[in-house]
Amino acid sequence: MESESLHLNCDYVASSGHILSCEQKAALQTSLIILQNENKFYRVYFWGKILGVKDNYFIAQGVYKDEFAGRKTFYSKDCIHWGLLPHATQEMKTKSKLAKGRFTGDPAYEFEHVETKKIGEGEEATEEEETTIIKEEDRLSSVVAEIDEDVRIVPRGAFIQVPTAEVVKNRSFEGLSVQEAAKLCNYMHFREAKRLDLKTLLQRANMDKAIDFMDSIEDDIPRGAWTLQFERGSGLLVLRSLSWPGYVFYHVPATQKYGSIYFGTGEKNMDLPFML
């Protein structure tokens, strides 16, 4: 969620149990402005909190004019001092999937993953242990990138792709109507489109190139990975991801207010198919 109206937006996700203490809110209001100013960001998002066993990580993201490119992620343990997270490479992502268990709260902690490999064939085979070391900071970075990739969503039409291929906020977005807001097809994954090629020509012909440049969450697998609920009657829409429990998206229908936040352990819910 955007940092400039953090104290207001926090209220929208509070019904999911995601609240910040007054001290944290006050600290964030101060430190995020400094973060934005020092890095010359166009906009700063408060991304959420990853719960560790001993300590928690607060995550913030800064973006320049193009929201897709050049996004930078920062973490902090006290909401005041922000450290830049390394960019999550593909290698880091595959490695960090090997790490099991919760985050500890110490960025320098190293997870160890031991894999036994068989070398040779038949009776001569010898077992060799290969140890992979995953730094918690790297894991944090790749989990944040993965959550962004998997579940970060925006309402349809909230962002447009301008002819120069930049993705910018749509100034004339007026919010989804209540009827529209109740449909999953009106929410888009905020990432480079992956599944657009799979659509038929006929479907693609009806798309608006400026708006429909992202995948809608309607085709997400498994079906039912999102729970859509109206709160306060129909005054507030809340979308919770079940594949990353703790990710909450809110939108006030017919207004420009929308945003999302992640408060969780940083572990993907692999049991989802059993739980629906």
Place this chain on the structure above:
Amino acid sequence: MSEGEQEAAALVASEPAKEKEFRKAKVYMLTASTLSGLNLYDHLSRVLGKILDERPDNVVDIFEDISKDAKRTKFTSDVDTIQDKVDRSTEVALAQVQRKLFTKQGEDGEDEVPQEEEVETPLPNLMELCFFFEQAGVGLNREEVIRVWLAMKSLVDNHPLQHVRFWGKIFGTEQNYYVAEVEYREGDEEEDEDEEEEEKAEEETVDKDPDEEAEAEEVEEDDTPKPDFKPPALVPKEENRTGPNKKTYFVCNDPGKPWVKLPLVQPNQITASRQIKKYFTGRLDAAVVSYPPFPGNEANYLRAQIARISAGTHISPLGFYQFDEEEEEEEEGEARDHFVENIDFEGIPLRDLTDPSLSNWVHHVLHILPQGRCTWWNPVQKAEEDFEEDEEEEEREEPDEPEPEVGPPLLTPLAEDEEVGGMAAWTPTLSSTLIPQYAIAVMHSNLWPGAHAFAVDKKFENVYIGYGHKYKPENYTPPNPPPIQEEFPSGPEITEADDPTPEEEAALRAAQQEAAEAEEMEEPEGDDDEDD
């Protein structure tokens, strides 16, 4: 509209290109506006008709005005049939429901205020607790808490309750549950028990029905084979006010909607709920589709999870509760399940409460044994009674006395909690590092993510906000299906043999005949033998 398009498309295919263009253009112009309901074709023909009728001078200069005029003079009704309809959106409906919470009961004219002052209300100061939890970064919206509080007030007004707590909130896929934990006043439970009896009666009738049906069937067909498998005796549930049923729980989907009392929990529901992992839907009557099958619907599953979460996460500072000394002597053998508040409790310093050794916090809800009960129930006793009834089985060997399951006693420190995948079961934190003088101690459960507790001076509280699932370091694997049954031992009576050929049959018949004849010959001799 779409039909028109299709027609046009059909025509287009068979016509020359020029005609095609013309039709396309006409179809486009005939498209009605979504705002005014007009279409350009009709409008243009009306305007042109007007111009040709009136023939004004310099028509090209005033064309826009004529067009505007034509639009303006067209009759349109001011009344919007849709907007004038009564708005029954969910938002309005919910507001109507919740308005009742904010109206005072005594507003009809009777003043009940003096009475309320006399009776000490069991309603907790929820806002204060919310304030403390907010410092810890857990909890709900303040407005939401107020609504829950008012809803709990209505619960207190309508039931004879001794103790009420906001237990927490459980998220479902369609709706969420707010859970209130209550204790009835002693003696005032009759109404409550009546309900239970009804429930029992219902259960019995449900249980009986299949038997009766079966009996009816038996009359018709006596030779139906009946399985001689007897299911193992069901572990009996613990009575109201004991074990996992010590407290009663009410749930509602939205504050202001009616509170629904959850049924008592059965031990087999607890054991089954340990084996499954399902999201709640938010509808109490929804079926729980799972393997192994869960005995009951979502209300039972919810109740079982609440019992498990309470047993695992309800904690209090050491010394806040103590065992009743008078009762202590009476029940030495059994696990004690009664405690009283310690009046002399002075509070524990924050440094000790947030000590990672966790020895200053204790569980004040009994541990639930693997059997699904808090006090162990011996399944063998029941079996012995069965033996007496049917004497045939009496000779069977008496099964060994099973090892009683033992859990940690009440008020055990958290230090004894088992580790969860290599990490401590609880994470103690201070709410503020900047002003530690006024901070409070907060405990976050790692075993049940979403369970929290705080303590400051003489106050403490537990709350649960989450999906109602236990944390497991490994992924969930459903239990294996039971092993396949052994095949029937193959013997001569079930072995398939070749059908005899006609020659063999003839030979057999001849042999039988011979044998019969031989017997006839021998018979007199046999009789002689017997006489001897």
